[in-house]
Amino acid sequence: MHIPDGYLSPVFSLGTGVATIPVWGVAVNKVKKVLNQRTVPLLAIFAAFSFTIMMFNIPVPGGTTAHAIGGTLIAVVLGPWAAVIGISTALIIQALFFGDGGVLAIFANCLNMGIILPFIGYFVYRLIASRAPLRSTRRVWAAGIGAYLGITASALAVGIELGLQPLLFQAGGHPLYSPYPLQVAIPTMLLSHALGASLVEALVTALGVVYIQKNHPQYLTTLRGTVAEADASAGSRQAMPLWQMLALGLSCGLAILLAAGLITGHGDFTHLFGTDWSHVAWSDVGIMLVIVLGLALGLIPLAWFLLPKSIRKVGTIFVALAVFVPIGLIAPGFAYAEGSPEDVKQAFGYMPQGLKQLSGVWSAPFSGYNLQSSFFNGPNVPMWRQGLGYELSGLLGILLIGVLFWGVATLLTHQHKDENMQQEERAHV
């Protein structure tokens, strides 16, 4: 996430200093008030700590590794203002000494990772944790979610900064700096972080808070108390079971969807969740649900027993997804982000040019996610047949992708083995 020099216009890079420098000033004053003369040693050591943990590799499923920033963890313990100075100092040393991130881009990098990240992380943590006991599981979740949102917000900021370049700085229609506009830069940065780095950061932060709760709960009080080594009323360990968490999240999501649907549907109860339910034939839906349930009872245990152990969990989840997918057919309108260009045009009133071009590339064998047969896809077939076709094509798709990946993987490992053998032979000679 370190932006090197040359990606941002120097005017823009130095301009971010207008936001960064005052925050540093305020941060120094705030920290000084609490720590007095302890400020310098404490912050210096925590900056070194921040630099060091940015070098830690974290094992991720799949055999690769990732890095964490640890900004939220520091903010949870030291408070956001001290975290701002600690992380910024580490970033400046990285830029000035190790050539990691641009020198002119220091302000921008410090804004993204040194200010936005700890502040978002910390305030989300405080919002969720509120006055929960120090050892409660709620604090662990709060820190994890805070870290996730912190990194994601920081990635969003990078996306916005890069995406603003072609808008602000161009000559004769050609971008001078980073060439990607906002609608490319933001989704790229957001998606790549939200599905990867943010998850790692969230996990590491949550596990770190668990460790601190177990061994040094006093660090979760105020900074003043921590430094003065005050006694912390640790409280007892309160655990909230996972299913309660999931249920809470799910019901919150449903409530938000319901509210949003009611608002867009102008309070009409036939328009719950933003779609028009008056066109749904409920008897068809019933038949389809019965069939889907039957299939699920048969296929999911089958998948569990048939799949090899290494992919059992993942494979079963995918099969279950494929089996339950036809439920989506009930909802009138199109599944979001799955529709054909015509659906998109109907919904948004226009069709992006790139989408139109792209959709011609694949004239898929399962066009419209259904098998090309009149049994499944005729003009007046009942819903359950459509659902069945949908399901079969889903399962076939998963199978195809699986075979494809397996084939590529075997090819790669074979090549690898050949190289190894050649090396061994050479060693013998």
Next chain:
Amino acid sequence: MNTTSSQGSVKKTYRRQFGWIEKTIAGIAAAIEQAVFTEEHSRQPGLLQALDPRAKLAMFLVVVLAASLSNSLVALPCLYLVLLLLARLSKVPFDFFIRRVWIGIPFFAGIVILPSVFVTSGPRLFDIALGALHFGPSSASLLSGTIFIARVGVSVSLAVLLILTTPWSDILKSLRAFHVPQIFVLLLSMTYRYIFLFLHSANGMFEARKSRTVGRSSGQEQRGWVSGSMSHLMNRSFKMSNDVYAAMAARGFQGEVRSYNAYRMTAQDWLALVLACLLAVLIFCIGRYVL
């Protein structure tokens, strides 16, 4: 056949067990090595090493600003040639200078810029059809992509040149000349010292973990260990900061920082600074009025 496949799986297990540990240890070693290498080079007798650090920092800022503002495929390579010459005169090893600069960041910049070169709306030089999609560079997109990579490369070279020819303590002291508050300078210099202590402890922790690992452990356990060691380091940081503060207080530290400044700008330094400014103006003019 059976033995090779079992060997492969052993290798895979090994990588899963130790890959992240080895990567971290290698990263720490690389950082320390780089620091030692830099200190070594910044103290060699050379052209840039002889200059006052304040002059050097100002020169760097002026030129990097000019390079960032430049948009010409003539000025940037010319500037790079000047940099190569300066590197030679400052006894920076050539292959190291080129390798370190070009293998890292501009290569990455090249990958980043590639889609924008090929997806363009103008008249294309050649056309690759993929279904209904057409790819191909236009001369304009090719030009702007090349300029982008050249600019990133030159900026990185400049930073590397500054780092390799100036001892860290001098860079810090010269920050004072730019009115960076003294407390920040002290913070940076203390941080820099403690970084090596922390890298040393982290290295010890990872090596201990590696040498004690027998058999397999799950990814969950490994991640738990990593975040546990982070928090353990954090605990040590608190303890250490208390000790350091006590030591500083015992030596009379009262929150104020004093430092003596033995540097004096000589005529040579002023000359170099003026030359750098001229170079920057020249680059700017080439970009604006010539090409």
